[in-house]
Each structure stands twice: as structure tokens, then as C-alpha cells.
Amino acid sequence: MDDILNQLPQRAKDTHKEHKKFFTKLKKKPPKHLDALMMELHEDEFSKTDCLTCANCCKTTSPIFTDKDIFRIAKHFRIKEQKFIENYLEVDEDNFHVLKSAPCTFLGADNSCMIYDVRPKACQEYPHTNRRNFHKISEITLKNVAICPATFNIVEAMRKRIDTGTNPKGPKERFTGR
Numbered sequence: 001m002d003d004i005l006n007q008l009p010q011r012a013k014d015t016h017k018e019h020k021k022f023f024t025k026l027k028k029k030p031p032k033h034l035d036a037l038m039m040e041l042h043e044d045e046f047s048k049t050d051c052l053t054c055a056n057c058c059k060t061t062s063p064i065f066t067d068k069d070i071f072r073i074a075k076h077f078r079i080k081e082q083k084f085i086e087n088y089l090e091v092d093e094d095n096f097h098v099l100k101s102a103p104c105t106f107l108g109a110d111n112s113c114m115i116y117d118v119r120p121k122a123c124q125e126y127p128h129t130n131r132r133n134f135h136k137i138s139e140i141t142l143k144n145v146a147i148c149p150a151t152f153n154i155v156e157a158m159r160k161r162i163d164t165g166t167n168p169k170g171p172k173e174r175f176t177g178r
């Protein structure tokens with residue numbers, strides 16, 4: 001997995017233009033079955049992906065902590081919400097609460113999440129590849145392909161399954177080595 005994660009930013013950079021073009025076309029005319037297809041591609045990719053061997057999202061980016069997340073997690077630690085904010089969070093340029101540091105403070109040595117049951121909603125939903133109207137979050141997806149190998153593979157699979165006129169010419173290798 002280390003090799004894959006090391007190569008991922010460059011692979012994402014190399015394919016960025018093609019991916020951007022694909023999403024621009026997709027947004028103009030999303031297929032009717034897009035939600036069902038995304039569910040299928042997401043399930044397929046994550047049936048082959050062991051996030052515990054990766055954890056690159058938790059190591060490199062911060063989720064947004066909503067007020068509800070902060071309330072829930074502070075309660076879990078039996079501390080006041082303000083104390084939780086002071087200890088772990090800062091406010092980013094978009095005015096969201098995010099972690100002060102990366103990797104995430106709550107990431108265990110074995111890549112497990114120490115607050116799994118109460119983790120932020122953004123962590124529960126990451127990388128959002130099974131959400132409805134997936135074409136509407138292309139900006140964030142274009143960033144996620146450089147962080148998450150599963151997202152990279154899902155976008156490549158989309159390009160093979162949805163004809164926007166920007167599809168890759170031949171089959172591409174899966175980017176996991178699994």
C-alpha cells in the first residue's frame with residue numbers, strides 16, 4: 001500500500017485534465033442511472049479495499065467537525081464542548097472547525113479510529129462516492145483522487161461505464177496492486 005500511496009499524487013496529477021473534462025461533461029448531462037451506478041461502483045471498490053491498510057485520509061486531511069459532531073465526541077470524552085474545541089480543533093479559512101494537526105489525533109497505531117462509534121459525519125461518509133448526485137461534488141472528488149486510492153479507481157471505473165465522449169481509449173490498470 002505504501003507504494004500505491006506514494007504514486008497516487010502523481011497519478012492524480014497525470015490524469016487531472018482528463019478527470020476534469022469528464023466531470024464537466026458529466027455535470028452537463030448526468031445519466032439517469034448515475035445514483036445506482038455509483039452505488040454499484042462504490043460497493044465493488046470497497047469490497048476489495050481494506051481501509052485499515054491505508055488510512056491515508058485520516059493521515060493527511062481533516063474532516064469538518066459540525067456542532068453535532070463536537071457535542072457527540074465531547075460527550076464521549078466526558079468533557080465540555082469548549083474544552084474539546086480548545087484541545088483538538090481550529091477554525092479554517094472557510095470558518096469550519098477542523099483538526100489542529102495531521103495525522104488525526106484519534107488515529108490509532110493500527111490505523112483504526114479510536115472514536116469510531118462517534119466519529120464525525122464527514123468521516124462516516126468519506127469519500128462520498130456512494131452519495132446521490134455524485135456529479136455535484138466533482139470539485140472535492142478531483143481532490144480526493146490524489147488522497148484516496150479507492151476514489152481514484154472509482155473515477156476510472158466511471159469513465160469506462162459512462163460515455164461522455166472523454167472515455168479512456170483502452171482498459172487501464174487498477175491502481176491498487178491487489
Ligand code: SF4
Binds near residue numbers: 119
Ligand atoms: S476521527 Fe477517526 S475516521 Fe475521522 S479522521 Fe480521525 S481517525 Fe480518521
Ligand code: SF4
Binds near residue numbers: 055057147
Ligand atoms: S483514503 Fe480511501 S482507501 Fe484509504 S482509508 Fe481513506 S477511504 Fe479508505
